[in-house]
Amino acid sequence: MHENTLSENLAETFKEVSAMKNYGEVASYIPELQLVDADKFGVCLTSIDDSSCGQGDCNERFSIQSIAKVLSLTLAFKHLGRSCWERVDVEPAGTSFNSLVHLEYESGIPRNPFINSGALVVSDMLVSLLKDPKKEFLEFVRLLAKDDSIDYDDKTAASEYAEGYRNFAVINFLRSFGNIENDVEEVLHFYFHLCSIKMNCTQLSRTFLFLAHGGKDPISGERILTRSQSKRVNAIMMTCGFYDEAGEFAYEVGLPGKSGVGGGIVAVNPGSYSIAVWSPKLNPQGNSYRGMKFLEKFTTKTGHSIF
């Protein structure tokens, strides 16, 4: 009997989800993100043998937003090892990505590196660590993507800065607890830029491939993280990658993943592939409606899951 290949399963699932009604709202609290066409939909899967298959708008770039938090954590973890965890925890927050509620009674130690407070602390670590954080971070992302065309989008970063009251509040609160070492403006500038990076699904799935291969880039052979560190980053994606919907994503999809308010989601099937989906309409928790739906159907059809 013919068994569907990955690319056949991908194409079938894409067709199925494209035919369904699309729900949700495009993010508007960052004005620049509102300009996107809400009905865009793309997906790309890259296997550790470097073969890719894509569908729809898989070669159109979008703002990766919080997905970049995995890459900033990777760079900080690579440099600092476990001492990272003195300033940020690895527990699911169960709150929205920009919440302040836990910070007060947990003395300014963010629950995890993927909520905004945690990502701001990680950004501060990188600002302390790197000579030219913006330049060096971009070089790192280009190395992972094996693509020098990847860049920040200054317009999106400026748009977020202009309306970034919540992140200003979070970082000042963190600073009052002594958990930010650098000038808050400098750290915010870096953070807004890393969130503004644009990639398409093909580039994004390639960028995350090292996490599907025990921390080693299967294409270049470069070791990005140790096997143990890679396991840990995947574990944090699994438990904290979707804010107050991390449980739902584990239940529906069953793979470690990370979402961004630009409508992107990337998920990793350890030992096999990385997959990126983009659809800008978000559910109330700030995760791509179609992205979640697609991955749920794809992993159900293929039986791929870490569980």
Ligand code: GLN
């Ligand atoms: N840059 C966004 C913010 O700080 C990232 C949020 C997200 O993608 N969930 O609010």
